[in-house]
Amino acid sequence: MNDQIIAMAERERDEFIRRRSQIENTIPPQETQGLSMAETNIMELSWQDFINQEDANTEPWLIDGLLRPGWLVVLGGHGKHGKTTLAIHLLNCLRTGAKFVNQSSKVPVVYLNYEMAPQDAKELIKDVISASTADGELAQIINQPKTPLDLSWLEPLLAKQEKPGVCVIDSFRGAFMLSGDTENQAGTVGGILRHLQLIARKTKWSIMLIHHFRKSGTGEALDLAGSGEWLSAPDAIFTWSCSNFKEPGTLNVLGRLPPCEPLSIKVSRTQIEFLGTTKNYEAESERTKVLDSLSTEGISSDELAKQIELPPSTVRRRLDE
Numbered sequence: 001m002n003d004q005i006i007a008m009a010e011r012e013r014d015e016f017i018r019r020r021s022q023i024e025n026t027i028p029p030q031e032t033q034g035l036s037m038a039e040t041n042i043m044e045l046s047w048q049d050f051i052n053q054e055d056a057n058t059e060p061w062l063i064d065g066l067l068r069p070g071w072l073v074v075l076g077g078h079g080k081h082g083k084t085t086l087a088i089h090l091l092n093c094l095r096t097g098a099k100f101v102n103q104s105s106k107v108p109v110v111y112l113n114y115e116m117a118p119q120d121a122k123e124l125i126k127d128v129i130s131a132s133t134a135d136g137e138l139a140q141i142i143n144q145p146k147t148p149l150d151l152s153w154l155e156p157l158l159a160k161q162e163k164p165g166v167c168v169i170d171s172f173r174g175a176f177m178l179s180g181d182t183e184n185q186a187g188t189v190g191g192i193l194r195h196l197q198l199i200a201r202k203t204k205w206s207i208m209l210i211h212h213f214r215k216s217g218t219g220e221a222l223d224l225a226g227s228g229e230w231l232s233a234p235d236a237i238f239t240w241s242c243s244n245f246k247e248p249g250t251l252n253v254l255g256r257l258p259p260c261e262p263l264s265i266k267v268s269r270t271q272i273e274f275l276g277t278t279k280n281y282e283a284e285s286e287r288t289k290v291l292d293s294l295s296t297e298g299i300s301s302d303e304l305a306k307q308i309e310l311p312p313s314t315v316r317r318r319l320d321e
Helices: 002-026 047-057 083-096 118-131 151-159 172-176 186-203 278-293 301-308 312-320
Strands: 072-077 109-113 139-143 166-170 206-212 236-241 249-255 263-267 272-277
Touching: 072 083, 072 186, 083 109, 083 118, 083 139, 083 166, 083 206, 083 263, 083 272, 118 139, 151 186, 166 172, 172 206, 186 206, 263 278, 272 278, 278 301, 278 312, 301 312
Parallel strands: 072 206, 072 236, 109 139, 109 166, 166 206
Antiparallel strands: 236 249, 249 263, 263 272
16 A cells, blocks of 8 residues: 555656746746847837837838737637738738738738648648749748757757747747646746747747637637736637638737727638628628619518518618618
């Protein structure tokens, strides 16, 4: 009996040491290696001088009104709702300078794949770029890097590129291998996110983390699984909802940027179509549905509403328009 108790205690001790080692290896240092106080250019400035200095050094948006250089961004959504497909389309627009919702800059892109098998990633990228005429020189993929992701390896990887661009890490959980309990710890998650943000600031690369919603999530930023640091640390939060790939999905964007209405985007592996704000798209769809159902025979608005499965008030409003 004593031998069993001793053996159980030894197993618990070994498991504790293993988990503590995993957490310690995952939590990055508080300061990016090589980011000295001298490099931060600390100085006292009046507000006006600071504003003027900022104007003199402002870099263009990577995507107008949506994505700046040197930002930490999270793209959240439910599993199998097309987050990766949307992210690859976003990278493809950036590497070619094509429009992604708004005007985009032509910049290098890097995709760190921790989720898909190489063959699956190859087929997805092939489908996404099938309609593009630009070559792939500005795009790189790194398949299954060592886990947990070594941030001292990531910084020089981005810094050595010819010019800053956008790096997608797919996904946070796959890259850092956090257990369920650790993912809820603000100190661990916050340390990783803020270290990534320091790397983004220093290299001027924007880093986008793909992350998942809680199972009960309804599509809001609050649904991001784990610590509340997911709301406070990123510069911008993109949330994607698309339960039916035959219908447009909804992209919400919030953060340190101008207010943005929810956007309707239709995404397939080979195509991405920007349909405008969700409100405008829904209104236009309702108008089309009402007009297509009208005929020379008289019908009341209530009967029409029942026929096309829209609220009577909506049908009357669209008919008035």
